[in-house]
Amino acid sequence: MTDATSRNRTGLINATVANSDAIDLGQLFSSLWKGKWLIALTTAIGIAAGVFTIANTDPTFQADALLQLEERTGSLALPSGLSDMLENDPRSVTEIEILRSRMVLGQAVADQNLDWRIEPRKVPIIGTLLSRYSLPFVEGLLPAQYIRPDEIITLEQLVVPPIWLNTEIEITILDAENFRLALPDGRSVSGHVGEQLTMEDVGFSITIGAVEAATGRVFAIQQLDDIRAVNSLRESLTVSERGRGSGILEVRLNDASRPQAARALNAIIQAYTRQNVSRSAAEAESSLVFIREQLPIAERALREAEAALNDFRQTQGTVDLSLETQTILEQITRIEGELASLQRNEDELRQRYNPAHPTYRALLDERTRLETRLAELRGQVGALPETQRQVLDLSRAVELAQRIYTELLTRSQEVEVLRASTIGNVRIIDNATSQPNAIAPRKAMILALSLMLGGMIGAGLVLLRNWLRKGIQDSSELEKLGLPVFATINYNKMADTGTRRQGKLPILAVEETADLTVEALRSLRTSLHFGMLDAKTPTLCITSAHPEAGKSFVALNLAVVSAQAGQRVCLVDADMRQGQLRRHFEMPRNQPGLAEVISGNVAIEDAMVRGAVDGLSFLPSGRYPPNPSELLMRAEFSRLVAWCAENFDLTIFDTPPALAVTDPVIVARNTGTTVFVARHDVTHLGEIEASIKTFSAANLNLSGAILNGFDPKKARGRYGYGYGYRYDYKTRKQ
Known part of the structure; x- marks a missing residue:
């Protein structure tokens, strides 16, 4: 029997853990779903960044060629009998290193002038984009010096003194036939397209072959030293053997210009084959x-x-x-x-x-x-x-x-x-040929990564925001602060309509009498009935730490369910700054109310209106006064509270947030009970503590709290009222 009991307990524990994991996973997806617009925004930004990266990156083209390493038929070192006894030496690695050597690459640099660099002036950050695509709406905004699409110059000859190696020389286009040079020594000279410009005193010479650019465009040219030119060429060159021991070398070269990639690679191959022939002739000699x-x-x-x-x-x-x-x-x-x-x-x-x-x-x-x-x-x-x-x-x-x-x-x-x-x-085997399509940027990969990163960043921001929020999760956290919890009210989307909805606002307790939230409000009514037995007057002040905690929703519907129970109830909108309870009763903005009664302009009986159900009376906030706190401190407000206590079984004052203004403290000083409304997963513990200190500074105590907007999906694996309400609801439906 003991073993069976132990097994049952173990099964319950495992089931509980599994259920907790499922709830945590559900909460995760729920949080992400609620933050779907932020995720969608970051994803859209990521895709836009990917598109911008593709458009703002110069394309890279690749040329490739094939070489075959043949066996040496005219062996000079060994007779045929001994050669047959030896295995063939692996020569691919040796030839690859020769192909990448300075001897070969330096010759290719000299043959094709690969040490010359021509760079147009581009707009910072987006210069590549503007140099690739014609955008009419920015044409008039760009200075004349910056390059536009399809604008180039051709350099036919360049000789610079050693001291000017790796130094930029600025060329400004004057017109289709003339240009101006800004030399490193500070001098400025002019030249003609197609004619050699020589400065014998410094050993400088240049010939611009053609200009296809508008007036004012600026280009920077420079000649690299041999080491930098060879290293730059080597970085863009890759050599590999196709298949182990095949003797077939595949040579690739990347370059921003498709024709230049093929020319440079052909120069490398020709230099390599020439040195190979020379080496064979030297061995024979x-x-x-x-x-x-x-x-x-x-x-x-x-x-x-x-x-x-x-x-x-x-x-x-x-x-x-x-x-x-x-x-x-x-x-x-x-x-x-x-x-x-x-x-x-x-x-x-x-x-x-x-x-x-x-x-x-x-x-x-x-x-x-x-x-x-x-x-x-x-x-x-x-x-x-x-x-x-x-x-x-x-x-x-x-x-x-x-x-x-x-x-x-x-x-x-x-x-x-x-x-x-x-x-x-x-x-x-195959001479160098450039592929028709650019190998970079890789559009599909960049867009896929942008999509993934954008979504991941959005999801991370949503989860970080939820983690930083640290809103209150259940009633036990309120009780640890010394606040007894009168009720936990389930979330209802009607509570979030607020001022966003035009026209009359609905009253949940009137339109959905069987809703679970209304059941929780009835439970609150019962709890307050016993909680207010020792109160000096049957008056109730309801406040919160911040807007949108649902205090007005709680005050309104609590008044309705109390009136439905046969009590005489008065609902007072004591928020004379932004009170909106009048909209639930289809009253105009200038309807006389609390402000006029305290000012002595209207009698309380004349300002009081009938509510939505029998037994409910409503006193709106009235016209918003410039000094609501001063009005509440008048003796007329104390007399109004006393009058309500004599004429009603329950009077509920809906007040502004306690951390925003002092109005709730003033109202609470005149009422019998003060209740604090905290919003599940929204109200911070620090805000509740600050509210308690605010009332304590005025020698007042909060009588209790209400946990509003409780969402079981957000409960982080905890069990509470939400589970009970779901159970009651299912029973009722059956």
Whole structure:
């Protein structure tokens, strides 16, 4: 039984937590929905900012090209047998770095004058927008110096002294054929379009090829130094390999001008291919020089080997080699020839690689293998007769020298052909071409981000506003301040009509007698009946801390439900500043009321009018006087309160907000009970505390409070009267 009880309690706790989470989520969506116009506004502002960003950003175009890295067919360093044993070296990374080097980019900068900069003067902040789109309504407002759409100048030649590098030179267009320069040294000179302007004293020269701009437009030109120009070009250049090990390089370049992007990229590619061809020719030339140095040495060694063999045969007579000895001789000769070739290759490799390079290590491994085999063959030679050994050694020397000399001749011819061909190992597959559409700004992405950020900022502002508001949430917070709560009145949209509605204002207790809010007002009537038993008079002052707390709504409908219960009730509009209760009774603005009664201009019986239900009398505020506080302090007001106490079972005074004026304190001093109205989720605790202090300073106490406008959807997971009323309502509907 104990376990079952424990499980039941656990289930209740879990259900409560889940319900709380659901209410919190509902409150979140409710808060966002109430702030939908703020969210819509920030979203619209975000979209507008995104559109402005797109329109106020210069487009960026991209040019692309494809290169193929081919294998080196005329290898100068290794024989074909050894090349087959080695794996191909990854060259893409090396070539990419060469393509991005200052050697290549600097040549492209020089070929296409990419170190020249021409910038038109633009309006601050919105200059790009105005330079891209024609806006007639701002044309007359812009100074003549600022650029308009489709206005450019063409620079054909520019030479500046070193001291003027990276320095702007201002050009002002005088007319279609003339311009004026403002030089960095403070001088101003004029020039003609299409003619070279030279200043030999400073080493400056410029030629403006064409002008397509109106008079007064201003442009700034400058020439960058080599480092800045190369770095700027490198930042806009991207190189990547298509597929791993494919040897296909994709080259891209971004630029604000579509034609300029293609021209600059083509210049880079041409500079890269030229250096590649030059590098191949240089390698061939280096190898050819080495071979030419070795040919005389090899020829002399061959002649000496042949002479030594002939001398030995003449001395010893004709000596023939046996078949076995001949075989050994051929093997030794072949291996020694390969070793000699490896030695030459090693000499060349030593100029390009260090001993730790894979190609170099493979060559050393091959040489070790050949030397081991050669040692074995020489051991076999040692077992031959003396004469045979000598003949074998001399014959071997001749064949080895002959092979070396022949190979050098062959290699010399190959390198001559390779040098003459001047063909590199890079092939251009696709020349540089600019894409027709700009790659930036990315309109769809910017608009999507603007939409999201605008909505998120709006939602954040709504939630921040709700968090900063910290309005009162339930009756327990009022009770902690020492105010007993007479009733909690549910929210009703009719209470918010106020002065926004034209004509007669409705009375909820008359039109919706079965509404939950009216039920709460009846509960308030009962609570006040017992709460006012010890009051000196059956008079009630109702006030609040701020406008729109619903005090007039509470006073009016409380008076109606009290009269419906058979009491004689008098409702007095004591707000002689902005009182609007008369509109619920279809009374004109100049209807005599409280102000005239206190002034002695109208008798109280004449100013009192019949209310909306039997037993209800109403005294409007009257014409708004210039001194309402002074009127309330007169003895006539005290006599009016006493008269109402004698003639009615309940008199309700609707007063202005306590933190705004002193009228509620004056009224409360003459009435038997004072009730404070706090609006759920609107009235701050600080405002309630300030109101309590205001009455305490006058030696008055608030008798209690009413929590008005309670919305269960905003209750932040708390349970209260709202839940009970919903339950009663559902029961009644059944």
